[in-house]
Amino acid sequence: MADFIKHPVVGLPDRKPDPVIPADQLHFSDEEKKQIQTWISRYPTADGAVMRALWLAQEKFGFLPPEVVQLVADELNIPYANAYGVATFYTQYFKEKKGKYVLDVCTCFSCQLCGGFDMLHYLEEKLNVHKGETTEDGIFTVQEAECLGACGSAPMLQITNGTYVHNLTEEKIDALIDALREDRMPAFTSVTLPQDEDELGGNRRSDVEHTEAYQAGPVSETTR
Amino acid sequence: MSKAGDWRNYKRVLLPPVKDLHKLDVYEAHEGYSALREILTTDKWDPTSVTDEVKKSGLKGRGGAGFPTGLKWSFMPPIDPDVPRFLCCNGDESEPGTFKDRQLLEYNPHSVFEGMLIASYAMGIKTGFLYIRGEFADWITHMEAELEKAYDKGYVGKNIMGSDFSCDIVIHKGAGAYICGEESSLMNSLEGKRAYPRIKPPFPAQKGVWGYPTTINNVETLACAPLIIRNGGEWYAGIGAQSHPGPVLYGISGHVNRPGVYEYPTGMLISDLIYEVAGGMRGGKKLKALVPGGSSTPVLRADMIDGVTMDADSLREAGSMMGTSGMLIMDEDTDMVSFLRRITHFYHHESCGQCTPCREGTGWLENIVTRIDEGEGNLRDLDLLMDLCSQMEGRTVCALADAAAWPVRYTIDRFRDEFEAKCKPSLVPSGADLVMA
Ligand SMILES: Cc1cc2nc3c(=O)[nH]c(=O)nc-3n(C[C@H](O)[C@H](O)[C@H](O)COP(=O)(O)O)c2cc1C
Ligand code: SF4
Ligand code: FES
Numbered sequence: 175m176a177d178f179i180k181h182p183v184v185g186l187p188d189r190k191p192d193p194v195i196p197a198d199q200l201h202f203s204d205e206e207k208k209q210i211q212t213w214i215s216r217y218p219t220a221d222g223a224v225m226r227a228l229w230l231a232q233e234k235f236g237f238l239p240p241e242v243v244q245l246v247a248d249e250l251n252i253p254y255a256n257a258y259g260v261a262t263f264y265t266q267y268f269k270e271k272k273g274k275y276v277l278d279v280c281t282c283f284s285c286q287l288c289g290g291f292d293m294l295h296y297l298e299e300k301l302n303v304h305k306g307e308t309t310e311d312g313i314f315t316v317q318e319a320e321c322l323g324a325c326g327s328a329p330m331l332q333i334t335n336g337t338y339v340h341n342l343t344e345e346k347i348d349a350l351i352d353a354l355r356e357d358r359m360p361a362f363t364s365v366t367l368p369q370d371e372d373e374l375g376g377n378r379r380s381d382v383e384h385t386e387a388y389q390a391g392p393v394s395e396t397t398r
Numbered sequence: 399m400s401k402a403g404d405w406r407n408y409k410r411v412l413l414p415p416v417k418d419l420h421k422l423d424v425y426e427a428h429e430g431y432s433a434l435r436e437i438l439t440t441d442k443w444d445p446t447s448v449t450d451e452v453k454k455s456g457l458k459g460r461g462g463a464g465f466p467t468g469l470k471w472s473f474m475p476p477i478d479p480d481v482p483r484f485l486c487c488n489g490d491e492s493e494p495g496t497f498k499d500r501q502l503l504e505y506n507p508h509s510v511f512e513g514m515l516i517a518s519y520a521m522g523i524k525t526g527f528l529y530i531r532g533e534f535a536d537w538i539t540h541m542e543a544e545l546e547k548a549y550d551k552g553y554v555g556k557n558i559m560g561s562d563f564s565c566d567i568v569i570h571k572g573a574g575a576y577i578c579g580e581e582s583s584l585m586n587s588l589e590g591k592r593a594y595p596r597i598k599p600p601f602p603a604q605k606g607v608w609g610y611p612t613t614i615n616n617v618e619t620l621a622c623a624p625l626i627i628r629n630g631g632e633w634y635a636g637i638g639a640q641s642h643p644g645p646v647l648y649g650i651s652g653h654v655n656r657p658g659v660y661e662y663p664t665g666m667l668i669s670d671l672i673y674e675v676a677g678g679m680r681g682g683k684k685l686k687a688l689v690p691g692g693s694s695t696p697v698l699r700a701d702m703i704d705g706v707t708m709d710a711d712s713l714r715e716a717g718s719m720m721g722t723s724g725m726l727i728m729d730e731d732t733d734m735v736s737f738l739r740r741i742t743h744f745y746h747h748e749s750c751g752q753c754t755p756c757r758e759g760t761g762w763l764e765n766i767v768t769r770i771d772e773g774e775g776n777l778r779d780l781d782l783l784m785d786l787c788s789q790m791e792g793r794t795v796c797a798l799a800d801a802a803a804w805p806v807r808y809t810i811d812r813f814r815d816e817f818e819a820k821c822k823p824s825l826v827p828s829g830a831d832l833v834m835a
Contacts, residue, residue, distance in 0.1 A: 216568045218482070218608045225573055229532075256590065263592040264573035267530045281495035283693050284651035284726050286740045320744055321494035321578065321693075322533050324658045325651035325724065330429050335574075338534050362536050368499065368658040373415040378505060385508030388658035390680045391651075397736040398771070 193241040194271070200241055202249060206230060210249055220250045221288065224260050228267055237268035266335050271363045273308040273315035275354050278332040279342075283316050284325035288391025291398060293329045293342045294318060313355065326388040327365050340365055360384075401639040401665025410661045411625055412618070412645050413505055420540075422547045425508040431553050433627035434512050437519055438561040442629075448520035452623065454631030455645045461488055461579075461616030462692065462722050464642070474611050475602040477522040483611040485518050485526035486588065487620055490572060490579035491738050492531055493692035494744060497726035498647035499617040503530070504535050506621065507544045511554060511567060513620030516627060518565045521613055525566050529584055531575040542569055576748035580796045582615040583750070594752050595796035598763050618647055638663030639709035642720070648708070652727035653680045654686075665712070668703045672727055683729035687813070691721020693741055694801035696751045696808035697734075716810070734813040735820050738805060739764070739771045745802035756799035759790040763806055775821045780810055 193200070198270035199234055202210070209230065213223035227246045228238060235242050238261050247257035258291050261267045268276075279297060294305060297316050308315040324330045327340035339350060353360065363384040366376050377385040400602045402408070418424045425431070425468070437443040453468030474483065491499040503510060514526040523766065530538050545567060556564045575593055577583045582596035585607045606612020622644060633642045634714045648660045648671060650810030662675070672678065672685065679685055685700040688707065696718040698706070706716040713720050742764040751757040768782055769775045787803035794800075810817050 212711060216566075217588075217590075219589070222570075222588060224590040225587070226571060229573070230569060230650070236826060242476050252590070259592045260590060264575050266574035276596070282740060282744055287652055287726070287728060287732060287737065320747060321492060321496075323497045323531065324473065325489045325495050325497045325726070326649060328657075332533060334531065362503065365501075365658075367413065367505070367660070368414060368656055369410065369413075369660060378415075378417050379420065381421075388656070390655050390657060391653075393681075393731075397733060 191240065194239045195235055195241055200245055202230075202245070206234070207249065213252070214250065221252055221256065222256055224250055224252065225264075228257070228261055229251040230268060237271050239269075253316045253365075274313050276315045276317060276334045277307075277324070278317045278319035278335075280320070280322045280324070280328070280330055280332075282321040284391075285321070285330065286397050287394055288328035289342070289394050290329040292392070292395045293331070293344075293347065295396065296344050297347060300347065314351075327386065333359070337362060339363070340386050341391075343392070399707075400667045400670060401709065401712075402663040402667075402670075404640075405662050405666060405670070410645070412502065412509070412621055412647060413659075413661050420507055420544065422508060422544065422551060427736065429628060429690050430508055431512055433624040434515050434553065437516060437627060438559050438563055439552075445520045445522060446520060448516060448627065449765055451631045452520070452626055454482075455622075455626045455634035456631075456641075457619065457622050457626065457634065458642055458710070459616055459619035459620075460643075460646065460722070462493065462694070464720055467615060467622075468621055470603075470615070471517065471521055471613060473601070474521045474613060475603065476786070479609060482525070482608075483521065483523050484607045484613075485514060485521065485523045486581070486584060486612060486614040487514050487526060487528045487617055488579060488581070488584060488614055489528060489530040489534070490576075490584060490671040491534075492576040492692065492748075493722050493724065494741070495651060495689060495692045495723065495726045496649055496722040498649040498659050498722070498724065500534060500537060500548075500635055502617055502621055502647065503534070503541055507541050508548060509621040510617055510623055511545065511548050512565055513623035515554065515558070515565055515612070517615065517620055519563055523613075524564060525568065527568050527570050527588055527607070529570045529572060529578070529588065531578070532571050535571075538569060538571050544629045553738070554575070575750075576744075577750045577796075577798060580798065583796065584614065585612065592750075594750050595798075597795055611672070639665030639707060639711070641711050646723050647720075648675075649724040650727065652722070653683065653729040653732070654678065654727050655680055665707045665709045668698075668706050668708060671708065671725065672778035676727070679727070679729055681729075683731065685727065685819045686730045686732050687728045687734070689726040689728075689750055690718050690723070692724045693726075693744065694804060695719040695721040696804055697812060699812050702754075716755040734809055734816045735767070735771045739767045740811045741809075742767045742802070742806045745798065749798060749802070753799065755790045756794045759786055759799065760802050762786055763802060767806070770817060770820050773820060773822070777818060777821045777824045779821065780814070780817055783810060 213226045214220045231242050241255050243261050247254045279294040305318045316350050329342040330340045361384045364382045428752045449471045457467045458464045578593045580595050583593040587593035602612040646664045651657045689697050710720050744763040746760040749756045749760045787807045790799040790803045
């Protein structure tokens with residue numbers, strides 16, 4: 175056999191890595207199984223529910239190592255390859271373990287021009303990580319995100335695929351990090367429409383406590 | 399001239415100033431679900447007349463391509479009771495600069511459901527999928543809660559309002575991929591596959607999700623349907639620009655004093671939107687450029703917007719497109735090379751990798767623009783970029799490759815001096831120099 179086949183120059187991925195999730199934890203509860211069945215019933219074929227099932231699995235196990243993808247595939251009775259293909263297509267599914275809180279800072283388009291990179295760099299420096307890395311204590315992962323659909327309230331970030339934080343400033347980031355260290359998640363914030371501010375005095379929803387207006391973004395120090 | 403008439407006294411209809419409109423009882427108290435009721439309980443309407451009314455309204459899709467909605471609905475094949483058919487409501491909203499659908503979903507969710515039901519009635523559809531991008535997790539929870547209330551009230555589900563029309567709505571949560579907004583990619587995503595766009599034809603109306611006839615419309619497009627039925631197609635056609643009528647949600651971001659989502663008629667003067675609606679330029683700076691409808695639409699220089707209005711015709715004449723009406727406003731200090739660099743990064747990141755010109759091309763666009771931005775580029779790189787764009791445009795399965803090429807082509811074309819200034823000076827004398835010597 176040619177030498178380079180026995181000793182490849184690049185590291186090949188381990189096709190059967192040791193499971194990270196202990197076998198006794200690797201299962202869905204009856205309730206979760208029922209939930210998955212409800213999702214399946216809404217689509218012509220079980221495959222339709224794979225994205226929801228992967229979401230559920232990620233929320234339960236934190237990320238999607240092969241054994242978790244296999245669990246999802248088994249539950250839906252679809253080939254592992256299909257579930258794996260889906261799990262690896264989308265950016266929000268985590269293929270490796272991340273920090274307890276993943277901070278996705280948008281630096282795209284509008285955010286780039288309104289201080290998005292400044293916020294990203296501030297976070298990187300504050301937490302002493304580069305984008306894509308996790309802090310040593312395993313609490314924070316900082317990532318650069320593509321447009322998150324909140325361009326008017328730039329710069330902004332999203333916490334672990336969930337809550338949006340709008341109109342970021344350094345002070346806001348300081349407060350956010352302090353809060354998250356104590357496991358206090360910021361509440362959902364509704365961004366009010368400028369026309370509502372004129373005609374309804376701002377907040378149109380009586381069922382949300384926290385609102386913010388769209389604000390002119392800061393001047394960007396850097397755009398890369 | 400503005401085509402939006404007396405826009406200062408415009409009364410909002412998509413997001414009317416009603417407190418708690420997102421709640422079902424408030425929506426009902428403000429004529430909510432009355433259009434659906436009229437369709438289902440009076441003899442005036444059958445599926446064809448609903449589609450005709452939408453055609454009469456002149457409504458054009460708000461998802462980016464601006465395709466006439468009524469016409470799209472009429473592409474569905476004749477109803478065959480044995481063949482299922484589907485509606486997809488596109489709430490993937492990932493085009494950079496676009497953030498209007500999110501506001502509509504939050505503040506007027508039932509208008510989206512009602513629009514989906516009206517469209518389903520018009521096309522004989524029994525299942526509608528509402529595809530929302532995964533990042534909008536909070537809004538998905540919100541929509542699911544409201545959908546359950548609509549089910550409980552009998553507005554969605556079996557025998558709606560006692561009629562023989564039944565229709566389910568399923569909310570599908572995405573997981574982060576811009577490409578899922580492309581209609582055929584969205585269909586693959588729904589089916590639980592990797593979200594690769596499909597080759598067209600066959601078009602969705604012939605072969606859509608799970609191979610069955612399917613129609614796809616944007617969230618804002620469908621939210622217009624109840625308004626059209628309630629007030630008539632003629633009323634709708636009378637709002638804003640004649641050739642591209644209706645209310646529209648402008649998402650204004652960037653260097654303005656008052657960014658945000660605004661509802662006004664189509665055909666607003668761009669200058670009115672910047673200086674009157676959005677409170678003018680931040681810090682009193684001068685306008686340099688703007689992108690009228692999301693990152694894919696060609697950038698316009700400040701001197702190109704005189705008298706230009708926000709509708710397909712006027713923007714085409716000016717050299718751009720309406721897109722999603724997500725407007726990015728840039729002031730005089732903006733570095734257009736860095737700006738383009740970030741856009742090329744976006745498309746490189748989001749290419750699904752199916753077609754070689756797109757997968758490789760988006761990467762090279764990013765590499766070369768980055769090289770120029772870092773001061774390492776040569777003048778001939780600008781020609782190389784243009785050549786690359788020509789190699790990508792119109793040669794791929796979906797329009798992402800075009801959407802990636804246009805910003806490069808037009809930003810360089812319209813701000814060439816800035817790109818040249820960042821390139822290394824040419825060592826070889828140009829042809830002109832040789833002739834002069
Ligand atoms: C790369 C790409 C991304 C797209 N993203 C979106 C999107 O996020 N939302 C949307 O409504 N349409 C998007 N579209 C347009 C859709 O393909 C489709 O034209 C639209 O949803 C049709 O709805 P409409 O006729 O109501 O506009 C995208 C198209 C392309 C090529
Ligand atoms: S053009 Fe790009 S995004 Fe579209 S199918 Fe081809 S590779 Fe995928
Ligand atoms: S550009 Fe940052 S949210 Fe759209």
